[in-house]
Amino acid sequence: MEENPPGTGNGPLIPSLNDVMVQTESDFYLEKVRHQSPA
Numbered sequence: 001m002e003e004n005p006p007g008t009g010n011g012p013l014i015p016s017l018n019d020v021m022v023q024t025e026s027d028f029y030l031e032k033v034r035h036q037s038p039a
Helices: 016-037
Strands: none
Touching: none
8 A cells, every 4th residue: 555645635645735724724714705805
């Protein structure tokens, strides 16, 4: 069974540090836009 390099998105169940950072920044950006946009 091959191991995929980190950051490919289809690797082990534990996400790589890069994947965590991307997800965190995406959530932060979505929250920021949601608060700025007029309801």
